[in-house]
Amino acid sequence: MSVIVKICGLSTEETLDAALDAGVDMVGFVFFPKSPRAVSIERAAALAARARGRAEIVALTVDMDDAGLAAIVDTVKPDWLQLHGGESVARVAEIRQRFGLKVMKALGIRSAEDIAGVPAYAEVADRLLLDAKPPKGAAHPGGNGVTFDWHLLDALDPGLSYMLSGGLDADNVAEALALTRPFGIDASSGVESAPGIKDPARIRAFIAAIRGFRPTADQGRTIAGERISS
Numbered sequence: 001m002s003v004i005v006k007i008c009g010l011s012t013e014e015t016l017d018a019a020l021d022a023g024v025d026m027v028g029f030v031f032f033p034k035s036p037r038a039v040s041i042e043r044a045a046a047l048a049a050r051a052r053g054r055a056e057i058v059a060l061t062v063d064m065d066d067a068g069l070a071a072i073v074d075t076v077k078p079d080w081l082q083l084h085g086g087e088s089v090a091r092v093a094e095i096r097q098r099f100g101l102k103v104m105k106a107l108g109i110r111s112a113e114d115i116a117g118v119p120a121y122a123e124v125a126d127r128l129l130l131d132a133k134p135p136k137g138a139a140h141p142g143g144n145g146v147t148f149d150w151h152l153l154d155a156l157d158p159g160l161s162y163m164l165s166g167g168l169d170a171d172n173v174a175e176a177l178a179l180t181r182p183f184g185i186d187a188s189s190g191v192e193s194a195p196g197i198k199d200p201a202r203i204r205a206f207i208a209a210i211r212g213f214r215p216t217a218d219q220g221r222t223i224a225g226e227r228i229s230s
C-alpha cells in the first residue's frame with residue numbers, strides 16, 4: 001500500500017488544481033482565524049465542490065464548539081473533521097458521534113511523554129495525525145513548519161496507524177519516510193512560497209518525492225493499515 005498524501009491550507013483554485021492534478025489524496029481547508037491559511041466557509045465550500053470525487057475533503061478546526069462545527073459540516077460537507085486543538089479523548093468521541101463524520105485527531109509531539117498519550121486517542125479517532133508541537137509562543141497549534149525527532153515514533157505500537165506532519169517538504173520527506181512508517185503524509189508550510197501562499201511547483205515536487213520514495217531492503221519498512229474505531 002502506498003503512502004497517502006494530504007495538502008493542507010489550500011485557498012485558491014490554482015493551487016487546489018495543482019494538488020489534485022499531482023494526485024493528492026486529501027485536501028485540507030483551515031478554519032482557524034489566526035492562520036494565514038484561514039478560509040471562510042463559503043470559500044471552502046466552493047473549493048470543496050471543485051475537489052469532490054478527486055480527493056477527500058478535510059475541515060481543520062481548533063477547539064471549535066458544536067455550532068461552529070455544524071456550520072462547516074452543513075455548508076462545506078467535508079469527508080473528515082481534523083481536530084487540531086487540545087480536544088480531549090471524550091470530546092473527540094463526542095464530535096465523531098454527533099456529526100457522523102470521520103475524525104482525524106492531531107497530536108503534538110516533542111518528547112517521549114507525548115508519545116505516551118497517543119494510544120488513548122487511537123481508541124476514539126478514525127485517524128491520528130502526529131505533528132510537531134508548536135514552538136513556545138506560536139500563534140497557532142500547527143502549520144508552523146517545524147519538524148520533531150522522528151525517532152520518538154519508534155516507541156509506538158507497530159500496529160498503530162498514523163499520518164505524519166510537521167515541517168515536511170520535498171527535501172526532507174524521504175528521510176522522514178525512511179525513519180517512520182506513516183499511513184500518510186501531511187504538509188502545509190513546506191509547499192508554500194510565503195506563509196499562506198501555496199506554490200504549485202512545491203506541491204508537485206512534494207508529491208513526487210513521496211511517490212518516488214523507495215525504502216531500502218534493510219529498512220524492512222511496513223505501513224500500518226487504518227485502524228477504524230467502532
Ligand SMILES: O=C(O)c1ccccc1N[C@@H]1O[C@H](COP(=O)(O)O)[C@@H](O)[C@H]1O
Nearest residue numbers: 008035142143144145166167187188189
Ligand atoms: O496550517 C495551519 O495554518 C494550521 C493552523 C492551525 C492548526 C493546524 C494547522 N496546520 C496543520 O499543521 C500541519 C503541519 O503544518 P506544517 O507542514 O508544519 O506547516 C499541517 O499539515 C496542517 O494539518
